[in-house]
Amino acid sequence: MSYSVGQVAGFAGVTVRTLHHYDEIGLLRPGARSPAGHRRYDDADLDRLQRILFYRELGFPLDEVAVLLDDPDADPQVHLRRQHKLLTGRIEKLRQMAAAVEHAMEAQRMGINLTPEEKFEVFGDTDPEDYAEEVERRWGHTEAYRESVRRTASYTKDDYLRIKAEADDLNARLAALLEAGTDPESEAAMDLAEEHRDHIVGWFYDCTYEIHTCLGEMYVADERFTATYDAVKPGLAAYLRTAILANAHRAGYRGA
Numbered sequence: 001m002s003y004s005v006g007q008v009a010g011f012a013g014v015t016v017r018t019l020h021h022y023d024e025i026g027l028l029r030p031g032a033r034s035p036a037g038h039r040r041y042d043d044a045d046l047d048r049l050q051r052i053l054f055y056r057e058l059g060f061p062l063d064e065v066a067v068l069l070d071d072p073d074a075d076p077q078v079h080l081r082r083q084h085k086l087l088t089g090r091i092e093k094l095r096q097m098a099a100a101v102e103h104a105m106e107a108q109r110m111g112i113n114l115t116p117e118e119k120f121e122v123f124g125d126t127d128p129e130d131y132a133e134e135v136e137r138r139w140g141h142t143e144a145y146r147e148s149v150r151r152t153a154s155y156t157k158d159d160y161l162r163i164k165a166e167a168d169d170l171n172a173r174l175a176a177l178l179e180a181g182t183d184p185e186s187e188a189a190m191d192l193a194e195e196h197r198d199h200i201v202g203w204f205y206d207c208t209y210e211i212h213t214c215l216g217e218m219y220v221a222d223e224r225f226t227a228t229y230d231a232v233k234p235g236l237a238a239y240l241r242t243a244i245l246a247n248a249h250r251a252g253y254r255g256a
Contacts, residue, residue: 002032002040012049027066028052054083058090144205151204163203170195174240175233184242193240193247209253216244 009016022028023039028049030039041049048069055065068082155163174192182188193212200207200215207215219225219237229237 002042003046005030005039005041008041008046008049011046012053014053022049022052022062025062025066027062027069051083054087058083058086144207144211147205163199166199170199171229171232171236174243175236178233178236178239184239185246189239189243190247190250193243194251196240196244197247209248209251212244213248213253216241 003011005016005019009019019028019039023030028045031042031045032040034040051069052065055068056062060068170192174189174196177186177189177192178184197207197209197212200212219229220241226237229240233239
């Protein structure tokens, strides 16, 4: 079985001119010629072409490809193992590059388009991009996540400063209740818990009471959130969580 140069070009996704060039430089000479002198390629030629294209895709110059393929001590298995190793390494490199691009895309979708100085001013020591991958992994399938991405995409530095100012003010008032020994299930604490939920609804997504109680649990289960709230006032994370649960019950939610 033999194939014309046009057929081989179609199989391999290369041009006829490329195959002519490979023939001219001795890299891939067709195994036979037709009576009219046209190139005819057999299965062995196709195997060699496959190896050529592997090495070319990996960036090897054609003269180096010729040396590799014409090594009298190398058998086909050696070539396949070498190509497999090289391709595996390249796949891993490309995977890392893709992950970096996805990370950058996610940060942009979340509206984190601030300079390093602005990020420090708004978020302090916490860079929200550090959590972008985890956020998408945990909540990327939810409508709340998609709504938050849509809404924050246009937020500016001033918007984030307003968000932070509102949150700081709310946390300070919660801390004052805790300092005064006010029961977290009191009307005052529940009112601030409702304000906390409204803050999320106003800036990010429709935070139902079910979602809000899940957030409250996360504030005490995830040490990073606990540390953030407890930095304002030791015990504030647990205090807020109890107030959130009480407020949800007050609103008629019974899943908590």
